[in-house]
Amino acid sequence: MEEQINSFPQVLTLAGTDSGGGAGIMADLKTMQSRRVFGTAVVVAVTAQNTIGVQRSMMMPTEMIDEQCASLAADFEIKACKTGMLGDAVRVHCVAENLRKYDFGPLIVDPVMIAKGGAQLLADDAIQTVKDELLPLATLVTPNLVEAERFVGRKLQTKAEVQAAAHELQQLGVQNVMIKGGHLDLATNEAADYVLFADHTDLWLSSPRIKTKRTHGTGDTLSSCMAAELAKGATLKEAVYTAKAYIQAAIANTIQVGHGHGPLNHWAYADQQAD
Template identity: 40%
Template sequence: MKTVLTIAGTDPTGGAGAQADLKTFMAHKVYGMSIITSLVAQNTLGVKDIMDVTPYFLEEQFQCVFEDIYPDAVKIGMVSQPELIHKIVEQLKKYHAKNIVVDPVMVSTSGSRLLADSALEALKSELIPLSCIITPNIPETEVLVNHTIQSKEDMIQAAKEIQQWYQGAILIKGGHFEKRADDLLVINNEVYWLECEHIDNPNTHGTGCTLSSAIASNLALGYDLKTSVEKAKKYITGALKANLNLGHGSGPLNHCWNL
């Protein structure tokens, strides 16, 4: 069985973070593991509190995973503090981690800020360069390029700006647009549009976590980058179309719709 590791925060209601990642791994029939960066008190209505682990405890978790069950792919989600980013980068290099997918989580679906300002520079200069692909949504891309994005042309321009300091693939998710959910994928300067109608479902809690985990799962299974993204897009589209309706806010996806 192929193995995939998530490095992320938690969600006690199971819709986002490490819990959503593990469900996604299972749906792809890969063996899931998790290194926790932060304990997050959140639900479908928002984030109540965040308690970060220490860099020392983070390193202990790395040792437990990489010296016992080596992952075929790694997905990295919420990391809120620069000290934790430094430690993750150090450990990924130490263990020569492969197939690294970075979901630059900055804002939750409910609108809560999840990244300290001091961590943004570390994310851009240290962590993102280690990845083979990053998966920002529109608001996260706006933070990375420091200007607004209102069209598909703006998405292409933003990808070009990111390419000035990042050499890997870029997937800019267009789900925040009202009429379409077309994603922009750029691999080695080749531009691909993954087109999809906008799915009328207000329950989108954990979509970013789920998509990046699906990409990591497909990379672990041996698919190339473009195919991994295409298959992940189909998976999350199905999870949204399943119309699961739980919670009093923006609810979670049906991660097992395909089983």
């Protein structure tokens, strides 16, 4: 029997590298592999980075971003994609142009703005470009609380304020919104994420808050897991639930790497499923 070409689910990350291996494209590819999809990557930025912080970053020329996208489109059949660190308005515009040009499937936008160590990973003037050009293309946007506050221009301190912000983001053209509430201080031991779907249904996803510094790459990992599930044919709601469980396992079952904000355990969820 002739081998079926491009039958295996394939996923794309357009993001920056992390030389420390815990976040960015490195975390994306680890997550995709563990979810049993084939991961591909377009490198938008390169960082000198470890668990302590980002020491330097360098943006790729837009011509190279274009060439990477064209190369993938010519050979692979990408079923879902995600964006991570895009750096500045020029690269946001370039990535958006390529996503309009090529069909890489449903798009998850992880609007990476600030690293765990405090380094700014998205220029201030690029936030408006993300709003204008990237969000209207997105199936889902996944800001954390700080990023959501940057988008709407105000503090979000209550569940009602988070819900209002999600509706505001949806009005920018993105179909679905997930605001990650790990930074939301509700005086509880729960970490709550809010999800607003395109049909205007919504849900809160709560999980026990784990006190640990080993959360480097959480946003990258969450969005990559959801992209992987979408590529396999899951509904968005199914992908959200799987990603939440994946993240919880990856944080709860720590590995001891580095002196600062350590990385997640990307194989912990698979180990749980095998038990």
